[in-house]
Each structure stands twice: as C-alpha cells, then as structure tokens.
Amino acid sequence: MEQDTKTALITGASRGLGLALARRLAAEGWALIVDARGAEDLEDARAELAELTRVVTIPGDVTDREHRQALVGAAREEGSLDALVNNASILGPSPQPALLDYPLEELEEVYRVNTLAPLALIQAVRSELKHGARILNITSDAAVEPYEGWGGYGSSKAALEQLSAILVAENPDLRIYWVDPGDMRTRMHQEAFPDEDISNRPLPEESVPGLIELLEGDVPSGRYRARDLAEARDASSAGS
Numbered sequence: 001m002e003q004d005t006k007t008a009l010i011t012g013a014s015r016g017l018g019l020a021l022a023r024r025l026a027a028e029g030w031a032l033i034v035d036a037r038g039a040e041d042l043e044d045a046r047a048e049l050a051e052l053t054r055v056v057t058i059p060g061d062v063t064d065r066e067h068r069q070a071l072v073g074a075a076r077e078e079g080s081l082d083a084l085v086n087n088a089s090i091l092g093p094s095p096q097p098a099l100l101d102y103p104l105e106e107l108e109e110v111y112r113v114n115t116l117a118p119l120a121l122i123q124a125v126r127s128e129l130k131h132g133a134r135i136l137n138i139t140s141d142a143a144v145e146p147y148e149g150w151g152g153y154g155s156s157k158a159a160l161e162q163l164s165a166i167l168v169a170e171n172p173d174l175r176i177y178w179v180d181p182g183d184m185r186t187r188m189h190q191e192a193f194p195d196e197d198i199s200n201r202p203l204p205e206e207s208v209p210g211l212i213e214l215l216e217g218d219v220p221s222g223r224y225r226a227r228d229l230a231e232a233r234d235a236s237s238a239g240s
C-alpha cells in the first residue's frame, strides 16, 4: 500500500451525490470504500471507479451492524481512513405524508438510516480514522427550514445536524462537517417531487467542489452549504 494514498469511505455511492463524489476522488487518486443496498448498481459503479483507482465495494444496508463492521474491516485493511462521508439516506414515503398522518414504522426507518446509522458508523470507525481525518455528514436545507410535508426526512436531518454539532463539542480534535448539498437532480429529489419535471435542478456534480473543499482544504468544523463553499473559493482565487 502506498503511504500517501488517501482513503475515503463513502456510503450510498451507487448513484447521485455519492457516486459523483466517488468519481471525483477516484480521478484524484483516492482509494475508496463504498456501499449501497442495490448490488447491481454498486457493481456498475465499482467497474467504472476501478478504472481510476483502488475501490472496495460492499453491498449492504447502513442500518445493519454486520454490514457496518464489514466497512470497518475494509478501512482497517486499507490502513485507516482520511475521510468518512455519511451520504446514504432515504426520503421516506413518496409523496411525503404530513406529520399527523406519518406512519411511525416508516418514520423509524427514516431515522434509522438518516440519523442513527451515521452516528453508528462514526462510532464503529473511530479507531480507523487518521489524525486530521474528515467526517462529512450530508444533511439538507430541510434540516433547518420547516417545509410543509418535510417533517419526517427534515427532522431526521435536523437530528443529524445536532449530533454532528455535539460530536464537535465533545471531540474538538475531530474535523466534522454537516453539509447541505443543495437541490440536486437525483432519484431522491424526484421521489420528493413525484409530479414535477426536475430537469432544471443542478446535477450532483455541482455540489462536489464544495465537498472537496471540506475534504482537502483547512476549513473549521461546522455547518456548510456545499455550493457556497465552492463560490467562496472561486471568488478568493479570482481575487488573488
């Protein structure tokens, strides 16, 4: 194993933002460990990424403890992690029910995937994180804006944001970011707006430069909007 190869564990990298980020990191030579529940899509992603870098794919569900242990095992074999990106997420039922009508078993699943699994993965990989490793928890504007109909998904992301903030308070040595990628033209977004033409939404690739800034720059822990970060970096490089 090369000493200076960086390694990232990205959850939910078979499509959407996770795959867009994996493609960019692969092109930069990062080694990757990635997962998703759907084995076929994940295999397609593996075949593409493996053209560029070393990639380990582990099909499975982030809510499953054994699957998380398999991810940790892969991180150990890679010689520890430079980044953990908790990206895998579900919307819940589509169309999204109002909170007074929200089936609680489905709400529990949304919380298990979006809130508890990211914390469980951070707990599980803590001893595999290199000094200065970055933890990115992908959240949403729905975590902070009380949009009608977004009570399930939005509150799960709000809880993820507060978990992230408290992890920073409890572990000032860790670099933890909770990041709103903005609206993106992905399957999840189409599920959120089932009757809308979403072809005017930006592709997930447009949110990737901001994530790269967090992974490779020297940004303090905290909450960020991915596209704002990229704009700020572009403005400062244009001014210098």
Ligand SMILES: NC(=O)c1ccc[n+]([C@@H]2O[C@H](COP(=O)([O-])OP(=O)(O)OC[C@H]3O[C@@H](n4cnc5c(N)ncnc54)[C@H](OP(=O)(O)O)[C@@H]3O)[C@@H](O)[C@H]2O)c1
Residues within 6 Å of the ligand: 011, 012, 013, 014, 015, 016, 017, 018, 035, 036, 037, 038, 039, 041, 060, 061, 062, 063, 086, 087, 088, 089, 090, 113, 138, 139, 140, 141, 180, 181, 182, 183, 184, 185, 186, 187, 188, 189, 204
């Ligand atoms: N799209 C937007 O407009 C938007 C806006 C704000 C925030 N976000 C956030 O951005 C992130 C990426 O979203 P996206 O739009 O790219 O979603 P997406 O296209 O639905 O992709 C989600 C990825 O996560 C995987 N996944 C879902 N549940 C999983 C589980 N339980 N275990 C393992 N993998 C799982 C999916 O594969 P499988 O289904 O095969 O498991 C897929 O690879 C999410 O955190 C989302 O909340 C999205």
